Amino acid sequence: MTLNVRVIPVLLLKNGGLVKTVGFKDMTYVGDPINAVKIFNDKEVDELLFIDIQAAKENRRPNFELVSRIGREAFMPFGYGGGIRNLDDMSRLFRLGVEKVTLNSCAIENPDFVEEAAHNFGSQSVVASIDVKKDALGKHWVFDYRNGSATKLDPVEFAVLMERKGAGEILLNSVDRDGTFDGYDIEIIRKVTLPVKVPIIALGGAGKLEDFGKAVKMGGASAVAAGSFFVFHGKHRAVLITYPDKDALRKAFSS
Amino acid sequence: MIVVVDYNMGNIGSILNMIKKVGGEAIISSDQEQIKNADKLILPGVGAFDAGMQNLAKLGLISIFRKKVTEQKTPVLGICLGLQLLTERSEEGIMQGLGLVDASTVRFKFVSSSGLRIPHMGWNSVVIRKESPLFHDMYPNPVFYFVHSYHVVCRNAEDILSTTDYGYDFVSSLQSGNLFGTQFHPEKSHKYGMKLMKNFVELVH
Numbered sequence: 001m002t003l004n005v006r007v008i009p010v011l012l013l014k015n016g017g018l019v020k021t022v023g024f025k026d027m028t029y030v031g032d033p034i035n036a037v038k039i040f041n042d043k044e045v046d047e048l049l050f051i052d053i054q055a056a057k058e059n060r061r062p063n064f065e066l067v068s069r070i071g072r073e074a075f076m077p078f079g080y081g082g083g084i085r086n087l088d089d090m091s092r093l094f095r096l097g098v099e100k101v102t103l104n105s106c107a108i109e110n111p112d113f114v115e116e117a118a119h120n121f122g123s124q125s126v127v128a129s130i131d132v133k134k135d136a137l138g139k140h141w142v143f144d145y146r147n148g149s150a151t152k153l154d155p156v157e158f159a160v161l162m163e164r165k166g167a168g169e170i171l172l173n174s175v176d177r178d179g180t181f182d183g184y185d186i187e188i189i190r191k192v193t194l195p196v197k198v199p200i201i202a203l204g205g206a207g208k209l210e211d212f213g214k215a216v217k218m219g220g221a222s223a224v225a226a227g228s229f230f231v232f233h234g235k236h237r238a239v240l241i242t243y244p245d246k247d248a249l250r251k252a253f254s255s
Numbered sequence: 256m257i258v259v260v261d262y263n264m265g266n267i268g269s270i271l272n273m274i275k276k277v278g279g280e281a282i283i284s285s286d287q288e289q290i291k292n293a294d295k296l297i298l299p300g301v302g303a304f305d306a307g308m309q310n311l312a313k314l315g316l317i318s319i320f321r322k323k324v325t326e327q328k329t330p331v332l333g334i335c336l337g338l339q340l341l342t343e344r345s346e347e348g349i350m351q352g353l354g355l356v357d358a359s360t361v362r363f364k365f366v367s368s369s370g371l372r373i374p375h376m377g378w379n380s381v382v383i384r385k386e387s388p389l390f391h392d393m394y395p396n397p398v399f400y401f402v403h404s405y406h407v408v409c410r411n412a413e414d415i416l417s418t419t420d421y422g423y424d425f426v427s428s429l430q431s432g433n434l435f436g437t438q439f440h441p442e443k444s445h446k447y448g449m450k451l452m453k454n455f456v457e458l459v460h
Contacts, residue, residue: 003377003421044445046378072272077400077443094266099443122302124374124402125266199372222372 005216005253006046006223009230009243010203011036013052013082016066020227021053022179024131024145030231030239033066037073043243048078049102049171049225051129055083056105057146064092071097081129087120094121102171104129105146108153111165118166126169127201128162130155132188133175140188143175159192159200169199171225177205179228184211189219201225209244209252216253257281257456258293260320262310264336265301269442277449279456285314295455296320296329300336301402304360305348307340317353324355328433330460331355335403338429338436347405356431358409365422374404381417381427381439381447389416389428389435391454397447399427399439406438433460 011033012019018036019027033050040048050070055062062083070078080093081102090101107114107128118126131143132155142153159170172192174185184205193200199222202215206226215221233240244252259270261283274281281297284290298320300307311317323329333341342352345360352360365371378398383390390397406425409415419427419438428437435455441448 003375003379006377041445071268072275075269075273075276075443075445075449077440095268097266097269097272099266099269122265124301124376199376 004046004250005212006201007212007244007249008047008049008201008223008225009040009045010049010051010225010227011231012227013050013063013066014054016063018231019053020179020231024148024175024178026179028237028239031241034069034073036241037070039241040243041073041075044246045076045243047076047099048074050078050080050082051102052080052082053145061085062089062093064096067093067098068096079127081127087116090117090121094125100125100127100169102127102129103167104131105144107162108142108144108151111161114162114165114167118168123166123168123198126167127171128159128165128167128169129171129173130158130162131173131175132185140191155188156191156195159196163196163198167198169201169223170196171201171203172221174204180205181207181228183207184215184219184221184224186214186219189215189221193220199223203227209248212249213252256293257295257297258290259283259297259299260290260316261285262300262307262314262316264307264310265299267299270297270299270334273442273449273452274456277453277456279452285316287315287319290316290319290323293323293329295458295460296323296331297455298331298333298337298340300334300340302336303347304336304339304345304352304405305350307336308348308350308352311340320353321355324434328460330433330455330458331435332455333434333436334442335438335440338407338438339405341434341436342407345405356409356414356429356434356436357411358407358414358426358429360405360407362405363422363425369422371422374402375421376402379419379421379439381419382424383417384415385413385430387416387430388458389430389437389451389454393450394447399437399441399444399447401427401439403438407436
């Protein structure tokens with residue numbers, strides 16, 4: 001048999017609370033992280049991913065106290081990203097119950113750190129997180145969220161490099177689709193999944209269940225992630241934390 | 256007191272978190288005395304087989320661990336690599352395992368057309384094959400979280416507690432007397448894992 005496709009809510013942390021962005025801007029406060037974990041426990045979510053979107057920008061370490069509180073309530077695999085700069089940070093996070101760390105800005109700065117991390121903790125616990133943005137000509141570039149601008153890195157080449165350095169998974173996030181509900185950027189997912197063997201997790205743009213199926217069938221993604229899809233409800237975007245039931249998910253991937 | 260053996264192999268905080276959640280008391284330790292005095296032991300672990308055995312040896316824990324299992328009959332739960340270390344050997348390495356259960360560890364082998372990836376990572380069904388305190392009162396159709404590239408093969412079919420289908424049926428948990436092992440991660444498996452962990456915590460020996 002093949003495994004069910006993993007469906008992963010991505011929760012953004014800022015000042016100890018949860019926020020959600022559109023196009024990496026326009027932040028909305030969506031609630032308390034511990035409360036969200038409890039809801040996702042009840043809904044038997046496959047995995048959770050927390051990303052502190054301020055830590056690296058402010059050049060600070062992960063908020064270990066908050067991660068510890070999350071760990072005490074999260075009885076599913078959960079990842080953490082944001083502000084990780086060395087192996088000690090990673091060790092501390094694993095001791096608090098984190099299953100995987102995602103590396104983003106430090107992977108751009110120093111790809112060898114991914115290698116060091118994979119060597120020390122195993123590839124299965126290292127996720128390379130790549131943000132991508134299209135330029136006016138429609139070409140995709142790796143995006144550096146710290147200064148809000150594109151780098152000169154080609155996302156496909158960078159993903160291949162990350163795999164070679166030992167990343168066990170790649171989280172591919174479209175800045176253009178972030179918070180839009182317009183569906184995933186299938187084009188870039190397809191381009192990255194072709195040469196890369198490790199699982200690609202698609203992120204950015206999911207608005208309905210069918211989008212999950214498309215990312216897998218048309219894009220070749222191994223897992224799907226989303227933010228707004230799990231925290232907003234209806235056209236007025238009322239905050240409501242939800243997760244589809246198992247039958248609905250099975251249908252989304254089988255049709 | 257339950258001791259979660261700390262031998263520098265992977266993320267063990269979540270095991271402690273879950274034991275506390277189900278009302279148990281546990282500590283994380285690599286201290287020989289604390290391990291000698293433990294009522295129950297959990298051998299966790301993520302990583303390579305040889306590195307795991309080397310770390311246990313470096314900490315001087317191998318003979319202590321053997322004595323606990325064979326003489327004192329202390330209940331032990333091996334999780335993932337921790338389960339594999341209880342076997343005699345693994346295709347992943349050249350070192351001898353603890354050899355406490357009549358089993359060995361092999362790599363997943365698929366025909367190339369299967370499209371199955373290694374590691375086996377994600378949620379999968381666990382089919383219970385035998386009555387055991389570990390699965391006492393388990394919810395119907397249990398699913399657990401797996402991350403592994405190797406799995407255990409039991410020589411004694413009676414030791415098999417459950418199997419899971421990934422390309423073929425493999426042993427996803429076992430019991431040999433006071434020795435228990437799960438290839439999956441109960442500490443990451445919602446109510447199913449919580450139930451299993453509670454069963455281990457409440458086990459009377």
